[in-house]
Amino acid sequence: MAELSKAQLLDLVNTTHVAEGNPRVKALTQRIVTDLFKTIDELDVSPDEFWAAADWLTRLGASGQTGLITAGLGFDRLLDIRMDEADERAARAAGTPRAIEGPLYIPGAPVGKGEVRLDEGEPKGEVLVMEGRVIDTDGQPVAGAKVDVWHCNEKGRYSHFDPDQAPYSLRRAIETDAQGRYRFRSFLPPGYAIPPGSPTSELFQALGRHGNRPAHIHFLVAAPGIRTLTTQVNIPGDSFIDDDFAFATRDGLIVKLEPQTPPAGYASLGVTAPFTRVRFDFVVQKAQDDAEATGLSRAAKAKASIG
Ligand code: DHB
Ligand code: FE
Numbered sequence: 001m002a003e004l005s006k007a008q009l010l011d012l013v014n015t016t017h018v019a020e021g022n023p024r025v026k027a028l029t030q031r032i033v034t035d036l037f038k039t040i041d042e043l044d045v046s047p048d049e050f051w052a053a054a055d056w057l058t059r060l061g062a063s064g065q066t067g068l069i070t071a072g073l074g075f076d077r078l079l080d081i082r083m084d085e086a087d088e089r090a091a092r093a094a095g096t097p098r099a100i101e102g103p104l105y106i107p108g109a110p111v112g113k114g115e116v117r118l119d120e121g122e123p124k125g126e127v128l129v130m131e132g133r134v135i136d137t138d139g140q141p142v143a144g145a146k147v148d149v150w151h152c153n154e155k156g157r158y159s160h161f162d163p164d165q166a167p168y169s170l171r172r173a174i175e176t177d178a179q180g181r182y183r184f185r186s187f188l189p190p191g192y193a194i195p196p197g198s199p200t201s202e203l204f205q206a207l208g209r210h211g212n213r214p215a216h217i218h219f220l221v222a223a224p225g226i227r228t229l230t231t232q233v234n235i236p237g238d239s240f241i242d243d244d245f246a247f248a249t250r251d252g253l254i255v256k257l258e259p260q261t262p263p264a265g266y267a268s269l270g271v272t273a274p275f276t277r278v279r280f281d282f283v284v285q286k287a288q289d290d291a292e293a294t295g296l297s298r299a300a301k302a303k304a305s306i307g
Contacts, residue, residue: 067103222295
């Protein structure tokens with residue numbers, strides 16, 4: 001059996017085993033390998049093309065940018081659309097829409113009660129206070145909810161991934177008060193672009209695509225008995241708002257800016273001059289089971305459920 005046709009080879013790859021293995025992993029691998037064999041044959045992929053792609057994948061993984069590619073190729077949004085569809089089928093489509101977590105969340109940000117400052121001292125742009133409540137779909141306040149919030153700095157970079165920023169810079173969590181209220185001070189973030197000269201930007205250049213995201217702020221909202229909500233809000237007026245490289249803009253998540261809001265009542269956040277306010281309530285669902293209420297990031301949740 002030394003000589004093989006392509007079909008015999010594929011069959012061997014898909015059926016050879018010495019143990020039962022994991023049936024789900026086997027089914028998915030078989031499908032992906034079969035599709036890739038087909039792609040190589042039908043698009044006449046040369047050995048040079050194949051090995052250039054393998055090298056690119058190696059460099060992509062080594063640079064920790066797998067999550068940038070998944071977003072840019074639409075997979076993150078696809079998973080959200082599929083969860084939305086499942087919610088529709090189960091008559092559970094309610095509350096604040098979900099939006100992609102993105103690859104740049106870091107758990108463990110410092111927690112403040114009721115209100116926090118995300119900016120450390122120096123204002124880096126237009127002062128922003130965002131405030132509102134976490135309420136459930138019956139309109140009841142959720143006290144003691146944890147609102148994780150993170151955004152990029154004035155150069156469009158995220159702490160942890162950017163060596164120039166302090167740990168947890170522009171990353172905080174707020175515990176809601178008895179009325180479910182939260183508020184934080186920061187600055188209006190700019191848009192974001194994928195790192196130049198990276199494996200991610202190589203692919204996007206070859207695809208003739210840009211790697212820009214419109215200005216946005218991320219949230220992970222969690223409380224006992226509440227379905228964890230991962231979402232983002234967009235700052236209106238950004239030229240990429242309908243041309244997000246990660247396809248993550250959603251109706252209902254483009255906030256309204258209230259510029260020149262008088263500072264009275266905001267002294268505890270160090271606000272002494274007119275500022276830009278955003279009011280936004282997070283409307284969350286009751287969890288159907290504990291697995292929906294973990295408050296974990298996508299990676300941690302996957303690890304807990306699959307290993
Ligand atoms: C990417 C960056 C983000 O800030 C984000 O929210 C989603 C995706 C990215 O580079 O892929
Ligand atoms: Fe982001």
